[in-house]
Amino acid sequence: MQCLVVHPAEHEYLTRVVLLDDGGHQAVGVAFEAGGQGGIETGHGHILAEPVRRDDRGGGGTLADMTVDDQPRDGTTRRAVVLLAAAATTVYAALASTTGVNTVGAAVAVAVPGAAVAIVALRRQNKAVLAGPGLRRGATIWAVVALTALLWEAGAYLGELTVGQYEHPTLSVLLAPLMHDQVVRFAAWSLWLYAGWRLILR
Amino acid sequence: MSTRDVTIGGFIVLGVVMVTLVAASWAGRLPRFGEVVDLLMARRVWRVLVVLIWWWLGWHFLVRTS
Numbered sequence: 028m029q030c031l032v033v034h035p036a037e038h039e040y041l042t043r044v045v046l047l048d049d050g051g052h053q054a055v056g057v058a059f060e061a062g063g064q065g066g067i068e069t070g071h072g073h074i075l076a077e078p079v080r081r082d083d084r085g086g087g088g089t090l091a092d093m094t095v096d097d098q099p100r101d102g103t104t105r106r107a108v109v110l111l112a113a114a115a116t117t118v119y120a121a122l123a124s125t126t127g128v129n130t131v132g133a134a135v136a137v138a139v140p141g142a143a144v145a146i147v148a149l150r151r152q153n154k155a156v157l158a159g160p161g162l163r164r165g166a167t168i169w170a171v172v173a174l175t176a177l178l179w180e181a182g183a184y185l186g187e188l189t190v191g192q193y194e195h196p197t198l199s200v201l202l203a204p205l206m207h208d209q210v211v212r213f214a215a216w217s218l219w220l221y222a223g224w225r226l227i228l229r
Numbered sequence: 230m231s232t233r234d235v236t237i238g239g240f241i242v243l244g245v246v247m248v249t250l251v252a253a254s255w256a257g258r259l260p261r262f263g264e265v266v267d268l269l270m271a272r273r274v275w276r277v278l279v280v281l282i283w284w285w286l287g288w289h290f291l292v293r294t295s
Contacts (some may be wrong), residue, residue: 141284156271165260229270
């Protein structure tokens with residue numbers, strides 16, 4: 028059994044200490060001292076930690092069976108999922124950024140994550156969100172600006188088709204020279220995939 | 230001023246407005262863009278619209294760039 032004395036007032040600049048990490052430790056109690064030395068150190072506690080025996084948790088548990096002790100493991104799983112998703116996104120973005128513009132490969136590369144995000148997002152049930160006046164007002168402002176931007180881009184696209192690309196350039200046309208750069212293209216793919224990942228999480 | 234200048238000027242103005250909104254949300258005067266997306270994603274109808282816009286952005290900028 029290990030014992031750690033905590034003095035918050037003296038260690039306020041300590042940025043990070045792993046007290047109960049994922050290495051198999053659990054809190055078994057916090058013992059507070061009633062008095063300090065000369066009335067200076069009052070009320071500090073001992074956080075007691077001991078290694079967790081894996082068989083203490085039992086096997087085949089469900090979410091309903093989870094206790095506070097399971098939270099570190101749950102956090103580890105979440106971190107693993109996030110790391111795996113980040114790695115997969117990076118690899119996918121690297122591969123997708125090698126596809127040329129206006130090619131079937133690029134269209135497929137957009138279609139696959141598009142379908143995945145659509146399936147996950149659309150299968151989700153509606154949820155109640157408390158929207159106060161501030162949030163509604165903000166949503167309205169953002170919606171107006173986003174709609175204006177979309178309409179401006181659509182107008183430029185129509186102008187591009189009817190008048191000409193030089194006179195009515197769309198934003199994508201203006202950014203096209205940048206998008207031919209491999210690094211910028213990789214960054215754009217990564218950003219788009221990250222936005223899709225965030226949509227799944229919401 | 231040519232129509233090209235007007236078109237590009239419109240994009241610049243919209244960009245400045247968006248940056249201003251982001252700054253206002255960081256300052257706490259407006260809800261963050263993520264909160265607005267959360268609100269939209271709560272209902273299926275709006276969720277479809279958000280996913281469509283996201284997909285269209287990908288197609289427009291990553292597939293068709295000219």
